[in-house]
Amino acid sequence: MESLFGDLFDDLESKSARFADVILPVPIPKMFTYKIPKSLEGEVGIGFRVMVQFGSKKVLTGIIGKVHQKPPKEYEAKPILDVLDSYAMVNPLQIKFWSWMAEYYCCHIGEVMNAALPAGLKLSSESKIQLNPTFDTETSPYPLDEREEVILQALASKSELSYDECEQLLGIKSIHGIIKSLVIKEAIIVFEQVKDKYTPKVESRIRFSQPFVEDRKSLETLFDELSAKPKQEEILLKYLQEVPIYQRPELNVKGLDKRIFADAGLSMSSLKTLIKNGVLEEYKLIISRFEEIQGNDEEVTLSEEQNRAIEEIKSSFQEKQVNLLHGITGSGKTEIYIKLIEEAIASGSQVLLLLPEIALTTQIVSRLQKVFGSKMGIYHSKFSDNERVEVWNGVISGKFSFVVGVRSSIFLPFDSLGLIIVDEEHESSYKQFEPSPRFHARDAAIMLSWLHQAKTLLGSATPSFESYFNARIKKYGYVQLLNRYGDASLPEFLISDILVDKKKQLLKLDFTRLMREKIQEALNNQEQVLIFQNRRGYAPYISCEDCGWIPECEHCDVSLTYHQYSEEMRCHYCGFKEKIPKVCPACGSGKLSAVGLGTERIEESLSLLFPEARIARMDLDTTRSKYGYQRILEDFGAGNVDVLVGTQMITKGLDFDRVTVVGILDADRILYFPDFRAGERAFQQITQVAGRAGRREKRGVVIIQSRKPDHFLFDQVIKGDYKGFYLQDMAERQKFFYPPFVKLIKVSCRHKDYKLAEKAARHLHNLLLEVQVKKIMLGPEKGLIGKIKNQYIFETLVKLDKSGNAQAIFKHELRRILESMYANKEFRSVRIIIDVDPY
Structure with a gap:
């Protein structure tokens, strides 16, 4: 395994080192060597963030990956401009992990770094302008127009202006043309002001000056003096009410948030006067963006089966690094996680719990916080840049010994991981598709665990076939939970035939009679209903009833999804949208109708069928805000919603008593x-x-609407026969060479010119055919969606033999072939995307 990382870490940090290899967030397959100035020699080391110049104009944040004494042979090393922190923000294990990810997923370590670091830890540069000291309006040969003179007059009174300030000054949207003209006329100089994006949260606090705390008599005298100034007296009384310094003078050190006085409607000018007169003092305090939560010490009650599972997992961990926990839905996997997390933290280790969706974090996080309190960190994309940096720093400082997060949390700066739990490990949400690195968080977590010599627990009611296959061949440990927690019954399954109801005219607004009856029954009993449809929007598309016209995206080979609420049609690939036409643009007919089912349409149909029901919708459109998921789930949990319609967000992890x-x-x-x-x-x-x-x-009911109710899959779902379905499907995969029997790599060529994209794909395919490893190649074919964002897509699918070193050889040759493609002028503009384990 060590060979994967090359000689990246052969040299340890040395006090006499003069050069540093820096990882930069650019898609180039190497680190760049910079000179360490003497003034910084004692301040740098592996994992430190540094500011460096890249090219002639760019200033980038880099991470030192190696410190040594060898100057580069190909170019003269530029000096490091500055060190950004007093300690390493990234540890050597993380850099090893980045290196593995770059090699395995056929990308560059800079791309991994770019994905790994929260945006708040990357420098930003803002373009600004200043007067050219050599410029003289009188002697300049270039005439100035009215807007240019306004800019120069502003610069005469202010040393610098940002582009935004210039735009506001002139009241225009784009200033670039005017800036360019002034630069040509040598009137101004453009420069980049580099700044750190992360800003700590600062709170203004108020406290009594120390003399009044130490001497009670002086405080009494002060109140006598202020008897004629009731507004100032009110402020002091409010402070003493909140901070009883007579009884506990030590509380004055922390003081009181300044906003409390404003919220109470007290005079801010009087507060200012008290500060000016030295009675009160104002100071700044850096505070956490996360609310302090006290965990409880309540014992989690486990069933006999859960206790058995924990003992089996711990026993299996003695021999296996990875364990698969296969527990049916509702079997109580979360309680098992809590017990294992508690034990890992007690041993001094860090723990990472991965969840596939942000929606899942809402309910599980509140549950875990009751146990672990503020020693648990949360990390996901709905957090602001500053909040993510605080979690990052919290892991470094040891504040968070346990983190719950989505796939990006595998990049956090852990240095002593003892356990990684991947909940719902089968979920496709763990796969990153855009941009690079296109990693799978479950597989990457297993490698991260190996680097830390930690253990990985994969949990699922329906494991991925790869994980189950690995368990069957004894590569992973395997533990099963066969019963629901608290002896709750498994639901009753009912299959409802859409076509039969349609023939009998019993289908109403896309709901069969059986579905309507069961929903009404639940509503009558004050119970709750979940409706699942994995398609957002009102309908997949609209169509002309006369000529069959269907609106398509201008930039992608897909139909536009109809969204009734916003009265528009949207492309879910590029974001293009347009208003719904009144008549068909192809034939002029006014007969335009919605075709298919989306969550928005289902919500509307339910409100017509059950007007008394309180209905909510949970999809990407309704959960865009930071707390969108939380608000909907809290309403549903509190019983304020009777029917919840949703996409795959509602399929996992949610636990509600009344559904x-x-x-x-x-x-x-x-x-x-x-x-x-x-x-x-x-x-x-x-x-x-x-x-x-x-x-x-109470036993639940599941109604499945289908046009093929006799499909064998439904029978196996009803029986809960996961193993039977697995064996049947795996026989097909083995016959036609699909994972887990082969390794898949998808190679895509994208370009706005159809013919060039196709030509590049064919040329690349032919070069890959020459690689001497055991493989099957399909393509090149036009992608399933042939055009996205005005780029045509052609794909080659490579099925690689899993035995021996076929993967390592192929990936090595693939890098060489890509270099030759980019060296070819004809194909230089073609975007080539490598996706390892693409599905």
């Missing part, structure tokens, strides 16, 4: 998707969403 009915509206759409994993994912999604029903005393 007794789950409806799956269009199971066929999941089942017949053109992907070798379609059956696996259909089984997983149906089982997972069904698991939200009847998690307490």
Whole structure:
């Protein structure tokens, strides 16, 4: 394994070192060597953030990956401009991890660094302008227009202006043309002001000056003096009410948040006077952006089966680094996680719990916070840049010994990981598609665990076939939970035939009679309903009833999704949107109708069928805000919502007592998707969403609407026969060479010119054919979606033999071939994307 990392860490930091290899956030396959100035020699080391010049104009944040005494041969090393921190923000284990990721996923270490560091730890540069000291309006041969003179007059009274300030000054949207003209006329100089993005949260606090705290009589005298000034007296009384310094004078050190006085409606000018007269003093305090939460010491009550599972997991960890916990929905996997996390933290180790969706963090996080309090950090993309930097720093400082997060949390600066738990390990959300590195968080977590000599627990009710395969061949340990926690019953499954109801005219607003009856029954009993449809929007598309016209995206080969609420059609790939036409642009007909089902349309249909029901929708459109997920789930949990309609967000991890009915509206759409994993994912999604029903005393009901109710998959879902479905599907995969029997690599060529994209793909395909390893190659073919964001896509799929060193050889040759492609002028503008484990 060590060979993966080359000689990146052969040299230890040396006091006499004069050069540093710096990782920069650029897509170039190497580190860059910079000279360490004598003034900084004692301040740098591996993992330190530094500011360096890259090229003639750019200033970038880099991370030192190696310190040595060898000057570069190809170029003269530039000096490091500055060291940004007094301690390393990245540790050597992280750099090893980045190096492995770059090699395994065929990308560059700079791209990994760019994905790993929160934006708040990267420098930003802001373009500014200043007067050219050699410029003289009288002697200049260039005439100035009115707007240029306004800029120069402003610079005469202010030493510098940002581009934004110039735009506001002139009241225009783009200033670049005017700036360019002034530069040509040598009237101004453009420069970059580099600044650190992260800013700590600062609170203004008020406290009594020390003499008044130490001498009670002086405080009494002060009140006598202020008797004629009631506004100042009110402020002092408010302070003493909140901070009883007579009884506990030590509380004065911390003081009181200044905003408390404003919120109470007290006079801010009087407060200012008291500060000016030395009665009160104002000071700044850096505070956490996260609320302090006290964890409790309550024992988590475990069932006999859960205790058995924990003992089996710990026993298996003696021999295996990775364990698969296969527990049916509602079997109590979270309680097992809590017990294992507690034990790992008690041993002095750090713990990472990975979740696939931000939606999951809302309910599980509040549950975990009750146990772990503020020693638990949370890390996901809805957090601001500053909040993510605080979590990063909290891991370094030891404030957070346990972190719950989505896939990006594998990049946090852990230095003593003891346990990684990957919940819902089968989830496709763990795969990063854009931009590079296109990693899978579950697989990367296993490697991260190996680097730390830690253990990994994969948890799922419907494990990925790869993980289950590894468990069956004894590569992973395997522990099973067969019963629901608290002896709750598994739900009853009912299949409802859409076509039969349609023929009998019993289908109303896309709901079969059986589905309507069961929803009404739940509503009558004051119970809750979940409706699952993995498609947001009102309908997949609109169509002309007369000529069949369907609106398509101008930039992608997809139809536009109809969103009724915003009265527009949107592309879910590039974001293009346009208003709904009144008449068909192709034939002029006014007969435009919505085709298919989206969550928005289902929400509307439910409100017509059940006008008394309180209905909410949970999809990407309704959860864009930071606390969008939390608000909807809190309403549902509090009983303020009767029916929740949602996409895959509602299929996993959610635990509500009163949900007794789950409806799956269009199971066929999941089942017949053109992907070798379609059956696996259909089984997983149906089982997972069904698991939200009847998690307490009353048995739940799951209604599946389908046009093919006799499909063998439904029978196996109803029986809960995961193993039977696995064996049947794996026989197909082995026959046609799909994972886990081969390793897949997808190579895509993208360009705005169709012919050039196709030509590049064919040329690249032919070069890959020459690589002497055991493989099967499919393509090049036009992508499933042939154009995205005005770029045509051609793909080659490579199936590599898993035995021996076929992967290492192929990836090495692939890098060499890509270099030759980019060296070819004809193909230099073609974007080539490598996706390892693409599905």
